[in-house]
Amino acid sequence: MNERSFMRKLALRDEILLKIEKPARYIGNEVNAVMKDREKVDVRFCMCFPDVYEIGMSHLGIQILYDMFNRREDVWCERVYSPWTDLDEIMRKQHIPLFALESQDSVKEFDFLGITIQYEMCYTNILQVLELSQIPLLAAERGEDCPVVIGGGPCTYNPEPLADFFDMFYIGEGETVYDELINLYKEYRAAGKSRREFLVAAASLPGIYVPSLYDVTYKEDGTIASFAPNTPGVPETVEKQIVMDLSESVYPQAPVVPFIKATQDRVVLEIQRGCIRGCRFCQAGMLYRPTRERDVEMLKKTAEAMLKNTGHEEISLSSLSSSDYSQLEELVTYLIDECRQRGINISLPSLRIDAFSLDVMSKVQDVRKSSLTFAPEAGSQRLRDVINKGLTEEVILNGAGQAFEGGWNKVKLYFMLGLPTETEEDRKAIAHLAEKIAERYYEVPKEKRNGKCQITVSTSFFVPKPFTPFQWAPMYTRDAFLGSARTVNHEMKEQKNYRSIRYNWHEADVTVLEGLLARGDRRVGAVILDAYKNGALYDAWTETFHREYWEQAYEHTGVDPAFYTVRERDTEEILPWDFINIGVSKAFLKREWQRAHEEKVTENCRSKCAGCGAACYGGGVCFEDKN
Structure with missing residues (x-):
């Protein structure tokens, strides 16, 4: 030109x-x-x-x-x-x-x-x-x-x-x-x-x-x-293709800096890929196995270069579970020293709430302004065992107590509704757990409290995803999702400390559509095309999502969304994604699906190899072999 x-x-x-x-x-x-x-x-x-x-x-x-x-x-x-x-x-x-x-x-x-x-x-x-x-x-x-x-x-x-x-x-x-x-x-x-x-x-x-x-x-x-x-x-x-040596792989030293404020307007430092935890609902935890860490010296040099080349005033450590990065203490200590000199904030998402994490966060956050995030995912211990969350109520309450004693008074709690085997008691247990956390705050001596306790409880609706042990699970209908949210909302108002608790939930219409698209086959393509021609666009945005465009598409194409959402699949059924090998074996996923129904917990990869198959995929080595 x-x-x-x-x-x-x-x-x-x-x-x-x-x-x-x-x-x-x-x-x-x-x-x-x-x-x-x-x-x-x-x-x-x-x-x-x-x-x-x-x-x-x-x-x-x-x-x-x-x-x-x-x-x-x-x-x-x-x-x-x-x-x-x-x-x-x-x-x-x-x-x-x-x-x-x-x-x-x-x-x-x-x-x-x-x-x-x-x-x-x-x-x-x-x-x-x-x-x-x-x-x-x-x-x-x-x-x-x-x-x-x-x-x-x-x-x-x-x-x-x-x-x-x-x-x-x-x-x-x-x-x-x-x-x-x-x-x-x-x-x-x-x-x-x-x-x-x-x-x-x-x-x-x-x-x-x-x-x-x-x-x-x-x-x-x-x-x-x-x-x-x-x-x-x-x-x-x-x-599936994976990078085994992340420390030697390409990583941007000078990422593009947006002109306007981005959703995450900061330097992002990816410290590892994969997760050792094995939550049965989590697709990312299965897809990105095996867990691979970046060398701490590489991360130090990269962080310094990125901050110099971007002018950003915040750096975030990216990982599915940052607490499990083996060199986290050394990296955070280095960043605290470097960032303090430059007036740069440090963001530490995906931390487990334990004594070390709280100590680190108290050093990098303004405790009086920030909130802590817990993700129990389920209210009852029974259901946390079903999803293999690996968190007991004792751990959750102890973590909250340590946070409150450290000066925090704002807590965000994330749960899911519609999980496999969920009962009404499991839903009510979300409100009961929030109440116990609020009570834990008022057990802290007054001189250590920081104003009123503020607990925000958010529930999303469960969507079964490919390559998880729950890929065979049925989804709730839209009305069932909303009914479960109403149960939680009603139970929340019955708690003694309900004025300290705020509750909100996700949109059910969007969740049902996500479930259709997540586990659909090629026939769903006709629905997407028809909905787009009807005017569907930016479906993730509340102000632009139109449920009627999709309902018209179902009717016009003859595709029944319930076939892909509420139907439980047989473990011998050919699934649309079965032609892909992600390293995690289908036998392992079936075994975890069975253990979920037995309410049995599977240990994390660092404690004991569960034989998922990913450890040997692409030349990887499991934690047991390393030791």
Whole structure:
């Protein structure tokens, strides 16, 4: 593009941006954004997060891949996010194609469009990105002039509801196979090979799943009869890709700094991947096994570089369970010394509430302003054993007591409703536990208390997820979810200290839809497409979610959502995601499903290997072998 046409394009863009909310979402040129000469690169990769800029800029995975791609001289990676509804309306009326932030070029001009699929409620936003990019929604209708649309992220562990819309999916951690994929693309393009020839070749790479190369058949009862490749040489099983040595893998020293406040406006330091705990409802805890730590010296150097290169005033330690990082004390001590000198705050999410954690938090937080977060998940000990939470009531109350004695008076408690085997007594136990925590506060001597006790109880509704021991479990209906919340709410008001307790709960409509999309098969793709055509967009946002758009789609497509939500699955049934190997064996998941019904607790990985299979996956070693 010559300079004159480029300036015309910028003038048109600026004219449009003056008419919308938060134009800084779309202008690019942020600190540490990468600019390259488009004529000097071989491959252009557009990285997309299908939600608004503020949320997408908070996503660590995109920052890692953006940095990794742009280290290659032959690749220029740029970014794009879902336009908010105001810009969406203008682009449709004026037929303006969606553009990348760095070059402002149309997304359709790129070689790859990589979409991070972080949560199910963004599925209609994916179709928005494709349509505004003027890329056919269905992969089967794309020609040689379209970018290769590739999906990654946690939702790709059941890619089937989105199978019709993607050319391929990357199953696993992005640091492993992307270089091979890009090199293969360059080779096939140089040889003049077709789009399909490239897709067939790419399917032989580890972790790459090309949906068009597989066929699904169904039984009369609607369950899957078979799932198999339809092309010679395509593997029957797709293997999850993982990085075993995180300390040597790529990590951004200079992440892009957003112009406007992001959801998480801070430096993010990932200290480990995986989790040793084995909660039976937790998909991330199973997907990211085995647990892998980054070396503490690498983290110190990285933290120093990121703070210097961004100007952020806060650093957050990222992990599924930060307390389980073996070098946490040394790292936090170092950061406290460094950050105190610079006036930088430290955020420590995902800590277990024990004496060490409380001591650390008291050093890095303003105790009088901050609140502590507990996630008991279930009110009764029986149900905590069912979900393998690994927390006793004694531990919870002792932790709360130590926190109150340390000066905290604000506590947030997170629970789930609709868990397998849940009873009315289990629901009422949520209120009883909140009451016991409030009572524990008033046992603290008055001189140590910090004003009134403030307890916030939040309940989400349980959604069974693929590759968890609860993947076979039935979900509650919308009315059952709301009924369970009413039970908790009523019981909460019966407690002596109810004025110190505030209760809120999640939206049931959204939860039921999430359940459909989480465990759906390819037939659900028609529902997503129909709902999008009805107007569904930004389904994760309360103000833009419309239940009626989805109900119309169910009726029009003939898909019964109850088949995917409230139906309990047989453990021998072929599940839509069974063709993926994540390292954790199906035999282990079945065993944990059985132990849940027996109310038996399975020890954490550091205490005793449970034989899930992930310890040996990709060359890993279990904790028992290390010792």
